Amino acid sequence: MKRLIGARGADIADVLDRAKPDEAAAIVERLPLEDAVKAFDQPGIDCAPAILSRVPRALAADLLNAMSSDRTAEVFRSLDEPARGELLSAVAPDVRATIERLLHYPASSAASIMTTEFVAVPSDWTIAQVLDHIRMVERSRETVYSVYVVDPAENTLIQAVTLRRLLSGDPDAGVLSAAPERAPVTIEPLAGREEAMRLIAKYDLLAIPLVDEQGHIQGIVTVDDVIDAMVKQQTAQVQRFGGVEALDVPYLRLGFGAMIRKRAGWLCVLFVSEMLTASAMQGFEGELERAIVLTLFIPLIMSSGGNSGSQATSLIIRALALREVTLKDWWRVALREIPTGLTLGVCLGVIGIVRITLWQRLGFYNYGPHWQLVALTVGTALVGIVTFGSLTGSMLPFALRRLGFDPASASAPFVATLVDVTGLVIYFGVAAAILHGTLL
């Protein structure tokens, strides 16, 4: 407890996040308000809603009044009724008005992580006036390094100036003398969080203003919120690619029931889809009975299709996320993936044929009198399946985006399942063509 007093916000937040909710609430009750606020202002803290619904109402109100507005709104977003309504009526009227305005925006919008605590000054001020103003309001602003210059009459955004340029400018000159030549990078309040993230990353900004259609700044998104959002996004992306719903909370903190729910959904969907393989195999029952030797390579061949598909999907998911390719580039990608898949398929096919030949010649296994034809079947099927896997895997993220889904919802297991049934059909089709009149 003692070591928490005066500690860094992120470290206090860590301790609170690791404690059980009741313990965390007890810690917050004994912490100086200033330290608790520091912790609650961390974008990374997860336990704030749980704590606020446990501590005395008056303390909760004090905390919420002192927190930065973006964090307060984020907390309200995860609070359930009745705690939400009760706390909302307990906070100061101006804080309540801000929260209600922020809650109005959808959770995926840039506006949902914006803060309203920024510095805006009229364009007819001098640099000295602006610096004086900053000195006065510094404590209550999330950032003062970007200062927004607005039209004195219309209150519309004209320019963004950095504190460093203000500081080295002539104090008696107008504030716009410290402005860059170009208009500031802005974003609409309803644009996605990802877009705010992308622009801040691309233009190395410390903050980006959210400007509505009338040209008024609604708030700003700061770089620390963006970094936090990026870490969360990265986790969600890897988890979804692995075929799990994004957990949203640390692995060890998620309850057993919730863990099952996050995993069972996709697992069952994939399982039911994969049942088509059983149906496909039933369709080839005759071939299977006549040529048991073919079954030996089913797992090998199917997994190769899934693996090449998973590779292609991971490449295209990121290329789309980074805007290296866009929806209209699908055919350029397809034209790359077909020769790539063919080449990779030939590599695997050759290895497969060498393996069968070696085993046969060295006497490890007897693939029957037509073993050369079996080897040829396996090799040819691999070329077809790897090509099909690469093509399907690369087209899936495009298809998802075209249908309005997030391309990143394409997971490795999803691609493998898509490729598996077709893989079987290709394998038995090739077998029928090559082994007709001998084994089949």
Next chain:
Amino acid sequence: MKRLIGARGADIADVLDRAKPDEAAAIVERLPLEDAVKAFDQPGIDCAPAILSRVPRALAADLLNAMSSDRTAEVFRSLDEPARGELLSAVAPDVRATIERLLHYPASSAASIMTTEFVAVPSDWTIAQVLDHIRMVERSRETVYSVYVVDPAENTLIQAVTLRRLLSGDPDAGVLSAAPERAPVTIEPLAGREEAMRLIAKYDLLAIPLVDEQGHIQGIVTVDDVIDAMVKQQTAQVQRFGGVEALDVPYLRLGFGAMIRKRAGWLCVLFVSEMLTASAMQGFEGELERAIVLTLFIPLIMSSGGNSGSQATSLIIRALALREVTLKDWWRVALREIPTGLTLGVCLGVIGIVRITLWQRLGFYNYGPHWQLVALTVGTALVGIVTFGSLTGSMLPFALRRLGFDPASASAPFVATLVDVTGLVIYFGVAAAILHGTLL
């Protein structure tokens, strides 16, 4: 061309990155030096080494002299001889010394992305003196928002103060009056880039100082470099999880040969490992001949093991990366994954049994006189395989870290391959136990 003059650095960098190297070099030759430098200072630019080895030596030297030191070092890292040596001898002596110092650090270290252009002031200065100093050096520093206060005699780091606190402080007071109570967050120069990333993200820093054993600041890592490193890391992580080597360049810019190399390696390794499934199947040849019906469910059962493994691996890779779990938590994870896997396995097993029963009863397919036992075999095997998949998938990242590899090198195809052979053994083991005396 015209629209590039005076454009934002990131936008110029975009154009250069999309052009062919020779065209990009021609553009740079015609751009004002200031604009070219802005573009080359972008952490996201990929084409700088290619351009610098194509433009006239004098221009290349001018560019390198004017770029920020972290970017210059990054460029030299990707230059090959003889261009590297020639350019190094062409730059100004002080720039050369800095580059040589930075190149000394390994590419994965935090120091490799540090800049030496930061503001350091002795602790006996007043705030007014510091502000005057900042005004003077502002143009040549990557950031002035964090100011490092050093011991006047020893030159060791004492404190980090922010410009916002300096600005609102008393000008005549000592610089340390604007410092926070706590010592600054620092990092060793040889610590990993990821560690710098983690600390900046956690403590919402704009920069972190790299301090050597003697307490001297070697440089700072700024938030814009960290964001860029995070985006690159995210891409590499998704790609590796998909079973590809990290591409490091945009999808459409990677040559055909390089694309094959990045994908064929893992694909061949996985293929060769997966050949064990063929060997396993050969071992069960007798069973397969007697009970062809068993082969129908092989793809279904194997993919379920792979899918549950892929889920568990993705969860643990991120939990380890975010330090939600550490190496010593492996048994806690194992104790969670076993009941989770059992529950998920029962879900799939029940669906599987229902499917077989329905098909049999509705007359879609005849699984033979012992169809109840076949259904029981499939259901029981699914429980075993999903449990084994979840456990293996969750333990794999721990095993990799224990062996000194990056846990994130565990890919979905890798896990699936690991699980496949054991999956077959479990399936045929269960079949032998349940069907002994009937089908087998």
